[in-house]
Amino acid sequence: MIGQFQRARRPSRALARAAAAALLALTGIGIGSHQSAQATEVPVDIAPVSQHLNACFPEPALPWLPYMGPAIEGALIYDDWIASIITAGQACEPLRVPLFGELRMPLADPVMTSEFGPRYHPVRKRWLPHTGVDLVDRERRWRVPVLASGMGSVMATGSFAAYGRSVIIDHGHRVATVYTHLSSVSVREGDKVEAGDRIGRLGSTGAVTGPHLHFELRLGGAAVNPLDYVAPWPEPPPGHA
Known part of the structure; x- marks a missing residue:
């Protein structure tokens, strides 16, 4: 028994630079006391993200943008980008809220280090929304397996700027899970997964202060x-005892 859980194609470089420049012009980021936003592209060495088109949602997901440093990260554009991929890919489906326990924790034996909701950002040094929870292995081991929370299909993988190496899983009925800061990814876009399947390993890619999983x-x-929805594993998932 596990201890109780504690409380498509990548756009061209020219297009990415143009999109980022347009965003800077619109938001005014980098003016005044903010750090200058210098485009430092995070290498993408795993599967690229497709543009998700849907008959019910004729607009594509927002274009991929390179990591522009902490100034643009603070504008939360990457959260909007993740949301746009999920919304575009699931628009035709009716929403069904999962019951507690239908999904499982993405680590076999996790400890939470940062809660959902407003928090003082350890990198940005100011209060920002935290759109998930941060988890580490109970033994503080690095590169432990990251597990699919439930049955579904891999919607996207890639190096998602401040999120680092990431995986998005579509569980159907407009339910999706996001796994970020991975050291490695072991699935590709379109793969089918079951609860407990290894999709990657815990790491520290992207904008982080140490190894953890942002879920x-x-x-x-x-x-x-x-x-509110995801339960611990009642016993070690197969292959992760």
Whole structure:
């Protein structure tokens, strides 16, 4: 028994630079006391993200943008980008809110280090919304397996700027989970997964202060507190005892 859980294609570089420049012009980021936003692209060495088109949602997901440093990260554009991929890919489906326990924790034996909701950001040094929970292995081991929370299909994988190496899983009925800061990814877009399947390993890619898993639950694209829906494993998942 486990201890109780504690409380498609990538756009061209020119297009990415143009999109980022347009965003800077619109938001005014980098003016005044903010750090200058210098485009430092995070290498994408795993599957690229497709543009998700849907008959019920004729607009594509927002274009991929390179990591522009902490100034743009603070504008929360990457959260909007993640939400747009999920919303575009699931628009035709009716929303069904999962019952508690239908989804499982993405680590076999996790400890939470940062809660859902407003928090003082350890990198940005100011209060910002936290759209998920941060988890580590109870023994503080690095590169432990990250597990699919439930049955579904891999909607997207890639190096998602401040989120680092990430996986998004579509569980159907407009329910999706997001796994970020991974050290490695072991699935590809379109793969089918079952609860407990290894999708990657815990790491520290992206904008982090140390190794951990940032885990999100999205209902209709909107981030909700995973702890209201996701249960611990009653016993070690197969292959992770």
